[in-house]
Amino acid sequence: MAIQTVLIAALLAVKGSAFALRTRSTNSTQPSVVDATYDGQCFYPKPAEDFDLSSYLGRWYQVAGTVAPFTAGCKCIRADYSLNANGTVNVLNGCELGGQEIKIQGTATAVPSSAGYGDEGVLIVQFPGQPAPDCPGPNYIVQDIGVGNGTEGCGGDASSDGAFAIVQSSKFSTLFLLSRQQSPSNTSIQAWLQRAGKLGSNLTEVVLTDQTGCQFA
Known part of the structure; x- marks a missing residue:
């Protein structure tokens, strides 16, 4: 299983997946970007x-x-x-x-x-x-x-x-x-x-x- 490190934006819709991941920013005009790991099925902090x-x-x-x-x-x-x-x-x-x-x-x-x-x-x-x-x-x-x-x-x-x-x-x-x-x-x-x-x-x-x-x- 290949593990990837990715950057997640404020609203990320993943094609073929069953969920959308949302993160937040204190600045409403600037999407929050966080470091996460993706294993082909889920994202992880x-x-x-x-x-x-x-x-x-x-x-x-x-x-x-x-x-x-x-x-x-x-x-x-x-x-x-x-x-x-x-x-x-x-x-x-x-x-x-x-x-x-x-x-x-x-x-x-x-x-x-x-x-x-x-x-x-x-x-x-x-x-x-x-x-x-x-x-x-x-x-x-x-x-x-x-x-x-x-x-x-x-x-x-x-x-x-x-x-x-x-x-x-x-x-x-x-x-x-x-x-x-x-x-x-x-x-x-x-x-x-x-x-x-x-x-x-x-x-x-x-x-x-x-x-x-x-x-x-």
Whole structure:
């Protein structure tokens, strides 16, 4: 399977494919162009160049993102990542709905660099009883990691209390903005969402996560 690196414009209709990919720009007169990988079936965001799995493990709080079926209507969304003995990553997602705690556990498997999607930060996450991803490549791609108010870009320590991570899926269809802090400043959240938009995320479907009054996190 040949993997191609391409530039995606604001509205790209691919002949013979079943979808159109949209990315956004802060300038309405200038189409957003982002770097992406195409494997003949789907487009994939480019991952952060300095992703380190060991420092990425632990708890992250979803402070904004597109609504996923598991978290629809939820508050206090979080994810805990830990290393399994076989080298895969245990994924434990949790949230609160109507005063009840909801959990779902799955496995993340790193996609080898030889597959052509990137060297690190590209994984396939699967949950029991859930359908397999539509695309053959990674469905969990860490696009950027940093600290502070989002202006520094990648290069931050993912284990830092002030760290943020931008996570996207194949076809740029699902954004998760994660933070090590449960309630970072709105200024930081907005700065990182703006950065996610520049990296190809469609922010019209993004909502902020209520991380107040959490009973289980």
